[in-house]
Amino acid sequence: MSQEAASADRVTAGIPGQRGAGVGRPRHRLVPRRATWPYLVLGLLFCVDYSIVELSRYLHDGSMSWDTAIFVEEVRQYADFHAPIVHIKGADANILGDHFSPIMALLAPLWWLFPSTVTLLLAQSALFASSVTVVAATAGRFVSRAKALWLGAAYGLSWGLQRAVDFDVHEIAFAVPILAVVLRNVLLRRFHRAAFWALPLTLVKEDLGVTVAAVGLLLFLLRERALGVMLAVFGLGMTALTVWGVIPHFNSSGAYGYRDKLPAGGWTHALTGLLSPADVKLSTLGMLLGVTGFLALRSPLLLVALPTLGWRFVSSDTDYWGTAWHYNAVLMPVLFLALVDAIRRLGQREDAPGWLRGYAERGVVPAVTAIALTLCATLSLPAASLLRPSTYTSTPRSDAISRALALVPDGAVVESNITAMSRLAARTDLYWLGGSRAAPPQYLVLDLSYGWSPAPPADLPGYAGQLHPGHSYRVLTEQMQFAVLELVD
Numbered sequence: 001m002s003q004e005a006a007s008a009d010r011v012t013a014g015i016p017g018q019r020g021a022g023v024g025r026p027r028h029r030l031v032p033r034r035a036t037w038p039y040l041v042l043g044l045l046f047c048v049d050y051s052i053v054e055l056s057r058y059l060h061d062g063s064m065s066w067d068t069a070i071f072v073e074e075v076r077q078y079a080d081f082h083a084p085i086v087h088i089k090g091a092d093a094n095i096l097g098d099h100f101s102p103i104m105a106l107l108a109p110l111w112w113l114f115p116s117t118v119t120l121l122l123a124q125s126a127l128f129a130s131s132v133t134v135v136a137a138t139a140g141r142f143v144s145r146a147k148a149l150w151l152g153a154a155y156g157l158s159w160g161l162q163r164a165v166d167f168d169v170h171e172i173a174f175a176v177p178i179l180a181v182v183l184r185n186v187l188l189r190r191f192h193r194a195a196f197w198a199l200p201l202t203l204v205k206e207d208l209g210v211t212v213a214a215v216g217l218l219l220f221l222l223r224e225r226a227l228g229v230m231l232a233v234f235g236l237g238m239t240a241l242t243v244w245g246v247i248p249h250f251n252s253s254g255a256y257g258y259r260d261k262l263p264a265g266g267w268t269h270a271l272t273g274l275l276s277p278a279d280v281k282l283s284t285l286g287m288l289l290g291v292t293g294f295l296a297l298r299s300p301l302l303l304v305a306l307p308t309l310g311w312r313f314v315s316s317d318t319d320y321w322g323t324a325w326h327y328n329a330v331l332m333p334v335l336f337l338a339l340v341d342a343i344r345r346l347g348q349r350e351d352a353p354g355w356l357r358g359y360a361e362r363g364v365v366p367a368v369t370a371i372a373l374t375l376c377a378t379l380s381l382p383a384a385s386l387l388r389p390s391t392y393t394s395t396p397r398s399d400a401i402s403r404a405l406a407l408v409p410d411g412a413v414v415e416s417n418i419t420a421m422s423r424l425a426a427r428t429d430l431y432w433l434g435g436s437r438a439a440p441p442q443y444l445v446l447d448l449s450y451g452w453s454p455a456p457p458a459d460l461p462g463y464a465g466q467l468h469p470g471h472s473y474r475v476l477t478e479q480m481q482f483a484v485l486e487l488v489d
Contacts, residue, residue, distance in 0.1 A: 035145075036137060042149055043133030046156040050125035050165045053382040056391045057166070058121055060398050061419050061447075064325075067168035069421035069430060070095065072117050074104050076426070079111040087431045088421065090252070091438060097251030100242040101171040103203040117426045124173040128165060128329075132156040134180040135336050138187060142344045147365045154365075155336045157372040158291050160328030162381040167326040168422070175204045180333035182215060183301055187341055191224045195231045202238035206247065209239030210307035211330075218303050261317045274313050280321045281313055287323050288331060291375075293367040295360060296335050298342035305334045339368070400479045405445070407476050407484050412442045415467070419447035419482075433467065440468040442487050449481040460485060 032040060057063070066088055073086040074095050084095045084104075096102065110119050136152025143151070155161070164170065178201055185194035198215045201208040212235030220228030247256050275281050288305075289296060296302060308330055312320040320327060346352050346360040376383045385391045405423055408414060414428045415436060424430050424445065431441060444464050448456035457463035464473035464485050473485040 035140070038145060038149060039133045039137040039140060039152065042136055042152050042156070043129045046132045047126050047129035049156075049383060049386060050128055051122055052386060052391065053165050054121040054125050055118065056385065058117065058422060060395060061401050061423070063168055063418055063422045065168050066418055066421050066432070067170055068117065068120065069425035071104060071169045071171070072120055072422070072425035073430065074101075075107045075111050075120060076115070078105040079108040079115070087429060087435065088425070089432075090435060091431070093252065094250040097247055097249070098257060099171070100206045100246055101204060103174050103200060104171055106174075115426060117422050120169045124169050125165070127173040127177055128161060129156070131161075131177040131180040131333050134177060134184055135333060135340075138180075138184040138337060139340045141188065142340055142347075143365070150365050150369050151336065151340070154291070154368045154372040155332060157376055157381075157383055158332045158336070159287065159323065159372075159375045159379060159381055160291070160332040162376070162383055163324065164326035164329035166382040170326050171204055172326060172330055175201060175208060175330045176333055178204070179211075179304070179330060180337065183304065183333065183337040186215075186218065186222070186301065187337060187344070191219055191222070191227060195219065195227055198231060199234070202235065202242075206239055206242040207307070207311055208330075209235040209237075209242070210311070211235070211304060212238070214304045214307050218300060221300060221303075261315045261320075271314070274310075277321075280318075284321060284323055284328075285309075288328065288335060291332075291368060291371055292335050292339040292342075293359075293364045293371065295342045295364050296338035298345060299338035301334060301338035301341050305331050305338075339364070397480045397482070401482050404477045404479065404482055404484045407486075408443050408445065413439070414443045414445055415441040416445040417447055417451055419450055420445045437468075440471040440487055444473060444483075444485040446483045446485070447481065448483060456481075 058068075063069075070086050070088050073088060074084045077084045077086075086093055086095045086098075089095065089098055107120060107123055110123060113119075132152050132155060135155045136148050139151045140148035161176070164172065164176075178197060182194050182197045182201075185191070185197060194215065198212045201212050213232040214235075216228045216230070216232030216235060218228070219231060222228075243256050248254050251257060288309075308327075312327060315321075319325065343360045343364065346357050349357075375381065401420065405420060408424065408428060410427045412428050413431070413436060414424055415431045415433050416424055417433055421430060428443075433444075433446075444467075446456075446460070460475055460478070460483055461473050465471065472488040474488050476484045476486050478484075
């Protein structure tokens with residue numbers, strides 16, 4: 001082996017003078033090494049942070065969509081060894097006919113122990129926080145521990161991850177730590193492990209098969225050609241199988257329901273409009289690269305981000321283009337580990353410009369930390385809510401909603417709009433308003449302050465009769481624009 005190759009091997013291992021340590025045959029330990037504890041503590045701190053945010057939003061009835069309730073119903077069905085029928089999406093709708101996310105079945109054992117929506121919220125917090133530990137510990141193999149912890153903190157505070165924490169439960173919570181582990185193994189040159197860990201991404205969501213293919217391309221470029229080709233073929237094959245086979249099989253229409261989000265005019269039109277409108281999409285790109293001080297551009301690991309950015313930017317759905325919701329969470333571990341790779345590469349290249357090497361060695365870690373903190377403050381990201389007393393106290397309206405929901409017994413058939421869904425999904429047979437046409441629901445639960453156009457109904461029994469002709473409902477309670485109605489006949 002050449003002197004240069006041996007030196008690179010030692011840098012990869014992170015233990016000077018011990019060739020291949022930590023790369024070839026790592027020791028398996030039940031108790032983590034002492035050097036790992038700071039990164040575990042950092043992850044634990046972010047787990048507490050994310051959990052407070054998730055629980056506060058739940059207790060204040062701040063759900064932004066029906067996603068939490070959908071995944072609660074899915075996990076409930078898996079826990080009972082049933083097909084994942086989610087009535088919120090429609091009577092007898094199998095969720096595998098909407099998105100392919102069987103990995104959610106891994107949460108079923110937790111449901112056996114603690115059958116509550118809170119279980120899924122805490123699980124999501126733990127999944128996101130585990131990626132903080134992975135990113136920070138990986139950085140610690142190439143930079144000092146202090147810098148690695150600051151990078152881990154900047155990652156945990158990154159706006160893409162924070163937006164996902166502030167959103168409902170979503171299957172991509174699994175993809176974030178898995179991607180972090182995949183790219184960690186790439187950086188440590190454990191290529192077969194990286195390929196192995198990439199495989200379960202195809203069980204998280206159907207589009208992530210293309211991301212798996214991008215990991216295969218990355219391995220190919222790193223001269224693991226056979227492994228890279230096999231992984232790319234597997235990833236593309238799984239996406240094709242799920243989009244054209246599995247999902248249509250379980251969908252009542254026999255088709256993939258998200259094709260209408262593809263642009264009209266075919267792929268030529270899509271590619272020409274990839275960065276149009278430029279103001280929105282270039283702003284998103286700037287926000288993504290900016291969290292790494294733009295140094296991530298020096299790493300080929302950015303290839304793994306291209307599939308997610310690609311399908312979002314060619315879509316006709318404007319919600320995919322920007323910085324809201326949870327869509328950017330899976331990009332955060334890619335960006336930050338690409339940053340770690342860029343720091344490593346510049347540290348090894350003596351022909352790099354001096355100013356660039358100096359920036360990578362001394363400037364980029366303070367920069368990305370400052371950027372993360374600044375965005376937390378200016379964008380009102382959820383981390384800032386930890387400092388507000390209102391996060392830890394109830395409100396008169398949340399108390400009124402709790403009293404109203406107590407009138408709905410466990411196991412009842414219920415129709416509801418978004419606000420109360422996350423609370424009701426764990427203990428009732430839940431439908432979207434008007435969704436249980438075959439038989440009238442026993443209860444209607446209505447938030448009259450949200451989602452009505454042009455205005456909420458003034459005559460609630462009359463509105464219920466319109467939803468379910470031939471049946472009568474009476475109002476059990478109506479306080480603070482929140483009402484519960486019960487079926488009379």
